[in-house]
Amino acid sequence: xxxxxxxxxxxxxxxxxxxxxxxxxxxxxxxxxxxxxxxxxxxxxxxxxxxxxxxxxxxxxxxxxxxxxxxxxxxxxxxxxxxxxxxxxxxxxxxxxxxxxxxxxxxxxxxxxxxxxxxxxxxxxxxxxxxxxxxxxxxxxxxxxxxxxxxxxxxxxxxxxxxxxxxxxxxxxxxxxxxxxxxxxxxxxxxxxxxxxx
Amino acid sequence: xxxxxxxxxxxxxxxxxxxxxxxxxxxxxxxxxxxxxxxxxxxxxxxxxxxxxxxxxxxxxxxxxxxxxxxxxxxxxxxxxxxxxxxxxxxxxxxxxxxxxxxxxxxxxxxxxxxxxxxxxxxxxxxxxxxxxxxxxxxxxxxxxxxxxxxxxxxxxxxxxxxxxxxxxxxxxxxxxxxx
Numbered sequence: 470x471x472x473x474x475x476x477x478x479x480x481x482x483x484x485x486x487x488x489x490x491x492x493x494x495x496x497x498x499x500x501x502x503x504x505x506x507x508x509x510x511x512x513x514x515x516x517x518x519x520x521x522x523x524x525x526x527x528x529x530x531x532x533x534x535x536x537x538x539x540x541x542x543x544x545x546x547x548x549x550x551x552x553x554x555x556x557x558x559x560x561x562x563x564x565x566x567x568x569x570x571x572x573x574x575x576x577x578x579x580x581x582x583x584x585x586x587x588x589x590x591x592x593x594x595x596x597x598x599x600x601x602x603x604x605x606x607x608x609x610x611x612x613x614x615x616x617x618x619x620x621x622x623x624x625x626x627x628x629x630x631x632x633x634x635x636x637x638x639x640x641x642x643x644x645x646x647x648x649x650x651x652x653x654x655x656x657x658x659x660x661x662x663x664x665x666x667x
Numbered sequence: 668x669x670x671x672x673x674x675x676x677x678x679x680x681x682x683x684x685x686x687x688x689x690x691x692x693x694x695x696x697x698x699x700x701x702x703x704x705x706x707x708x709x710x711x712x713x714x715x716x717x718x719x720x721x722x723x724x725x726x727x728x729x730x731x732x733x734x735x736x737x738x739x740x741x742x743x744x745x746x747x748x749x750x751x752x753x754x755x756x757x758x759x760x761x762x763x764x765x766x767x768x769x770x771x772x773x774x775x776x777x778x779x780x781x782x783x784x785x786x787x788x789x790x791x792x793x794x795x796x797x798x799x800x801x802x803x804x805x806x807x808x809x810x811x812x813x814x815x816x817x818x819x820x821x822x823x824x825x826x827x828x829x830x831x832x833x834x835x836x837x838x839x840x841x842x843x844x845x846x847x
Contacts, residue, residue, distance in 0.1 A: 613841055616787050616837065616841060617841055620787050620838050620841075623787065623790050623791055623830060624830075624834045624835065626794060627828075627834075628827075630794075630797060630827050631824055631827045631828065631831075634804065634820050634823055634824055635824060641824060641828065645827070648831050652834070652838060655842060656838075659841070
């Protein structure tokens with residue numbers, strides 16, 4: 470019977486401990502939520518974008534949902550690698566939703582920048598390719614521009630002399646001038662810069 | 668002073684060019700070294716002519732270009748025809764600048780007879796021929812010889828149109844990726 474009071478005391482301690490436990494365990498998520506809430510404006514301030522409206526339904530998702538689930542539509546351009554799936558699940562549902570909103574807004578702006586960058590780089594790449602091809606063509610046939618420029622110049626010189634001899638109204642002058650104009654276009658197309666004569 | 672300096676440079680270049688002249692025998696295949704030496708000589712003589720022509724000394728410029736035609740080109744040197752055609756064309760142009768259209772016409776005709784290849788240098792010879800005939804037409808007109816003036820004028824325009832047609836063919840050939 471002496472053991473009974475001791476058992477009662479032990480049970481009372483245990484029950485007190487069990488009664489104290491819920492407030493402690495409830496406090497932990499509250500603390501986590503505050504820190505997650507504090508992080509949300511940080512992310513928005515960094516990206517200068519308001520949280521995306523389509524992030525709202527994601528709050529109804531299961532707490533275990535990761536940022537990969539939220540952010541990865543099938544047609545979206547390649548995104549940076551998502552964080553490990555274990556990290557959000559250890560944080561809790563509310564914090565994952567908040568982080569998800571921030572991630573969506575950042576990833577949308579990043580996707581727009583990425584598309585612009587890809588288009589810009591493609592244009593520059595095409596120009597560089599054209600320049601390289603032209604350099605190869607000129608390097609493989611260095612005499613071409615000399616002859617193109619010489620022939621075009623000779624045509625225009627001859628046209629000038631024809632017009633001097635026949636008069637500007639003569640049909641042969643008109644034909645010669647047309648030949649000069651055409652030769653100039655051909656020269657400009659093939660050799661924008663003529664090599665020196667000597 | 669500047670002119671004397673330029674002349675001195677030109678003479679020096681010409682002498683250097685003369686020293687490089689190898690004198691390969693006719694009929695034998697010229698070595699690359701011999702071809703390069705000949706090309707260097709021709710280039711030096713053209714530079715000399717440039718200097719004299721720039722100074723208005725057309726006679727001395729003509730002498731320099733005539734020395735190109737006096738070079739002993741090997742018979743099977745591929746560049747020889749072009750070098751001679753270029754020299755004849757320049758001589759004819761210099762003759763025109765010296766107001767000697769008869770001589771210019773003669774030089775252009777000689778160059779055309781000497782040149783087979785349908786290139787820009789042949790086109791230039793045809794054009795100088797047309798310019799020479801045009802100058803002869805002007806001279807006939809000034810002498811009140813209208814029939815001769817008309818005849819020369821017609822021949823001049825024909826030569827110039829032939830030159831235009833040749834250069835158009837060359838441009839087309841080059842545009843199609845053909846050899847110059």
